[in-house]
Amino acid sequence: MKAIQHLAKVRENVGALAPRFLFTLALLASPYLVTQPALANARAAAVANAELLMQIEQMQQEIKSLRNMVEKQENSLSKMQTEQRNRYLDLDQRAQEYAKRLLALEERPISAAPSASPQAVKAAAEPASPSAATLAPASLEKDRDAYNKAYAHVPEQRFEEAINSFQAFIRQYPNSRLIGNAYYWLGEIYMAQNRTADAEKMFNAVITNHPDSFKIADSKYKLGLIYARYGNNSKAQEMMEAIIAEHPREPAAELARSYLKK
Numbered sequence: 001m002k003a004i005q006h007l008a009k010v011r012e013n014v015g016a017l018a019p020r021f022l023f024t025l026a027l028l029a030s031p032y033l034v035t036q037p038a039l040a041n042a043r044a045a046a047v048a049n050a051e052l053l054m055q056i057e058q059m060q061q062e063i064k065s066l067r068n069m070v071e072k073q074e075n076s077l078s079k080m081q082t083e084q085r086n087r088y089l090d091l092d093q094r095a096q097e098y099a100k101r102l103l104a105l106e107e108r109p110i111s112a113a114p115s116a117s118p119q120a121v122k123a124a125a126e127p128a129s130p131s132a133a134t135l136a137p138a139s140l141e142k143d144r145d146a147y148n149k150a151y152a153h154v155p156e157q158r159f160e161e162a163i164n165s166f167q168a169f170i171r172q173y174p175n176s177r178l179i180g181n182a183y184y185w186l187g188e189i190y191m192a193q194n195r196t197a198d199a200e201k202m203f204n205a206v207i208t209n210h211p212d213s214f215k216i217a218d219s220k221y222k223l224g225l226i227y228a229r230y231g232n233n234s235k236a237q238e239m240m241e242a243i244i245a246e247h248p249r250e251p252a253a254e255l256a257r258s259y260l261k262k
Contacts, residue, residue, distance in 0.1 A: 147178045159189045180206045180213020187222060200226050217243055217252035
């Protein structure tokens, strides 16, 4: 009987302790139940950040690759511009040599022919008077020297000095045979300085006012490039076609053909 009573008392004590035990277990388990969604969100955020970092790294690599491509293109363009400038300088030097030869031939005195009249023979034998004709060679020599001094600044890219020298040359020798060359090189310098409107005026001056200049074809080619720079491609094409038709043997014609093939 006592054993039965003791067993009943134990059951009562266990029954009283059971709710407390379950409550304690719930408290112990509650942190895990709360942190599971937070851990899932943290993992998702970490994955998203990792993907974002990968995308940023890929973009940085692409930007680096594009920069390398731009640098290569800039170097190629600079090299092409230098080669073209050197080509024009070489052509201008040759043109000057031809001009000197032509002037030398024109300045050479013409001897009297066997069938000349006695008056002509006598006039040829008399000492020449200091007329304008005899002073022309000296004037032409000063003309060439002034032009060469102005042109010497161009290969050295001393553009402001070249501009001042060519402008002084134009004022001092307005009737020079090299005046068209001076206007042309002023146009070239202005183009190098991105003074496109001023360059256009210089090239137009060569074409309009100095049609006998060595720089006619080159000036037309430069005008064509200026029209293209303005976005007037049809006018640029017309100018290139005119160069090929009117100056087929000039180096500018080859440049015009290359332009039209683009």
